[in-house]
Amino acid sequence: MPCTLITGSASGIGAAAREALVAAGHDVIGVDLRNAEIIGDLSTAAGRAQVIAAALQRCGGRLDGLVLCAGLGAQVQPPSLTVSVNYFGAVELLDGLLPALQRGAQPAAVVISSVASAHLPWDRNPLAAALEAGDEAKAQAVVNGAGPQGGNLAYAGSKNALTVAVRRRAPAWGRAGVRLNSVAPGATETPLLQAGLDDPRYAEAIQKFIPPLGRRAEPAEIASVVAFLMGPAASYVHGAQIVVDGGIDAAGRPTQF
Template identity: 45%
Template sequence: MTKTYAMTGGASGIGAALKESLQARGDRVIVVDLKNADIIADLSTVEGRQHAIAGITELATDGLDGFVACAGLPPVAEPLSLITQVNYFAAVATIEGVVDLVAKKNGAIVSVCSNSAPLPGLNEEHIELLLAGKEAEACALIETLDGHNAYAGSKNALTKWTRRNAAEMMRKGVRLNGIAPGMTRTPLTDKVFADETLGDATREFSKCISYGDLATPDMIADAMLFLLDPAARYVSGSILFVDGGQDALLRPDQF
C-alpha cells in the first residue's frame, strides 16, 4: 500500500537521499524546499512556513504516514540569524503544523538534530530564547555570537524540544523522534570545510570519527527510514545518533 510522506529540505543532501529511498519503494513524497520541490517556500520566514504547511495540507488531505523536518543551514551561512530561523523555528513550526495530518495515520515525525548538539561551550541564553519561542530576541543575540553557536545551539534546542514534546504527541498517536547525524558528505558540509574560519577546526574534528570517514547521505537516510517505519512503533522521544561512533567516543558515560 502506497504511503504518503512530507519533508522539508528534500532537494539535496540527506533529504534527497531519503526522498529517493521512499520513492524507490513506491511511496509518495511531498517535498518543501527553496527550489526543485513540490512546494517552494522560504522557511526562514513565518509566511514561508505557513505556505509550506498549507501546501502540505492541500496535498495530503487523507493524512501523512510521516514527516521529516530536514531543512537546515550550516554554521557558515550568513546572516547567522538565518540558521536560527531555519534550523530551529522552521523545524518546530512545520512539525506543529502537520502533526494532526500525521495523527490521522498514527504516523511518525523525525526532527533532524545533530551530534554537535551536546558539544560544550554553547550560549545558554540563546538556547533558552529558542525554547521560549522568542524568535526576534534569539536572532538578535545570535548575531553577536558565532556560527558554532548558531548551528549547534539551534540543534541543541531542537533536540530538547523533541524530547519535551514526544510524550504529548505520543498521546495523539504520533511518534516523535530525533536523528543526530554526524558529519555527512553533502554540499553544505563542503561549504564548511572550505570556510576560512571553521574549515580547519571542522576537518580536525572529523578525525575522531571512529568509523574512519564521513557518512554518505544514504547512511543517514537508512536510519530515518527505521524511525519512520512501523518497526519502530515503540520508539518515542529517542535521539538516534548516526555518526560513526563519534558521540560515544566524546561522551562515553553520557546517554
C-alpha cells in the same frame, strides 16, 4: 501508500531520505527552496505558514509521515538565518502538521538534529530560553551579536534546542498516536558540509572531526536510519535521538549519553 512530507528534499540528507522512502513505498511531497513539489522558504514565519498551508492542501489534511531535514550550517551569514531555518523551520512544521499526522495511518515524524546538539548542553545554551519561548527575534539578536562565535552558537544552540523540542513533545505526541524521533548525524558528505570546508573559519575544525570509523558518512547512511524510524519496524521507538556519527560522540563523551 503512505504520504510523507520531507523538507530539504532537494539536497544531501533530505534527497537521500526521499530516495529511501520512495523505495519503501512512500508517496513523497518535497519542500525546498528549489526542485521540490512545494517551493517555500522556511527562514521566515510567512514562508513557514505558506509551506504548512500548501502541504495541508496537497495531502488533503491527512499526512502519514513528516521528515524535517532542511537546515543551514554554521558558516551562513547572518547566523540568525541558521537559527530560523534549523529551529523554527522544524518546530513550527511539527506543531502545524500534528493534526494532519493524527489523521494518518501509523503516523511518524523524524527530525534531523546533529551531534552538535550535545556540544552546547541545554543548561549552558544561551539560546534555550528564547527558543523555548518561541521568541525568534530575541534568538536572532543573540547570535547576530555574538561576534565570530555567532555561527557556532547559532548551529549548536539551535540543534540542542531542536532535540529538546522533540523530547519535550514526546508525551503529547505519544498520546496523539504519532511517533516522533530525532536523528543526530555526524559529519556527512553533503553540500552543507562542503560549504563549511570551503570556509577558512570552519575548515580546520571540520577536518579534525574524524570519527572512530575513520571516514565521513554518505547521506544514504543517514537516510537508512530515517527510513527505519519511519517504518513499522520502529513501532515502539518514540522520543529517541538516534546518533549516526561513526562513533565520534562516544569517543568524545564516553560517560554522557
